[in-house]
Amino acid sequence: MSKVSYYTAEGLKKLRDELNNLKDIERPKASQAIAEARDKGDLSENAEYDAAKEAQGLLEMRISKLEETLSGARLIDESQLDTSKALIHSTVKIKNQTNGAQMTYKLVAQSEADIKTGKISVDSPIGKGLLGKSVGEVAEIQVPNGIMKFDVVEITRE
Numbered sequence: 001m002s003k004v005s006y007y008t009a010e011g012l013k014k015l016r017d018e019l020n021n022l023k024d025i026e027r028p029k030a031s032q033a034i035a036e037a038r039d040k041g042d043l044s045e046n047a048e049y050d051a052a053k054e055a056q057g058l059l060e061m062r063i064s065k066l067e068e069t070l071s072g073a074r075l076i077d078e079s080q081l082d083t084s085k086a087l088i089h090s091t092v093k094i095k096n097q098t099n100g101a102q103m104t105y106k107l108v109a110q111s112e113a114d115i116k117t118g119k120i121s122v123d124s125p126i127g128k129g130l131l132g133k134s135v136g137e138v139a140e141i142q143v144p145n146g147i148m149k150f151d152v153v154e155i156t157r158e
Contacts, residue, residue: 005069006076006088011112015073019066022059030056069111086130086155088122093154094130094139102153107131 007015034056037049076089086092086107093104105120107130113121120127129141130152139150 004072004074005109005111006074007109007112008089009075011109012070012073012075015066015070015111019063019070022063022066026059027063030059083155083157084134086133086152088131089157091156091158092130092133092152093156094150095153097138097149097151105130106158 030052033052034049037046037052040046040048083090088107088109091104091106093102095102105118105126107122107127108119110121110123113119113124122128122131125141125143129139129150133139133152135152135155137152139152141148141150
């Protein structure tokens with residue numbers, strides 16, 4: 001049974017596009033590379049053939065993983081979400097109680113996470129610590145150095 005993950009329409013489209021690209025473009029390329037390597041002679045000493053077979057195996061594994069992810073993917077109806085709490089697809093502004101630094105993160109599914117754009121996974125330690133919190137609450141997050149405390153300053157939805 002696959003794990004259920006929640007996605008925005010954009011995130012779901014990105015996953016489907018990647019899967020279609022792998023199936024429709026990359027898979028035929030891998031088959032062609034194997035055929036070309038096979039035509040070069042003795043397979044027992046053909047490094048090109050071995051590399052092509054390995055690349056095909058990795059490609060098929062990636063396709064299988066994407067299909068599994070998509071089978072458990074659910075589109076979020078953001079109009080049904082409670083806007084007073086930090087939930088998936090919330091943008092949460094937090095303040096570190098130790099040094100006063102403020103950070104803003106958008107909570108997303110693991111496959112959509114990108115720290116450079118401020119998107120963190122709900123499965124990450126900070127994401128888990130923020131889920132369900134309301135403005136004014138303190139999120140205590142376990143990190144390797146101990147426990148960090150963050151004040152939830154603001155929660156918004158885009």
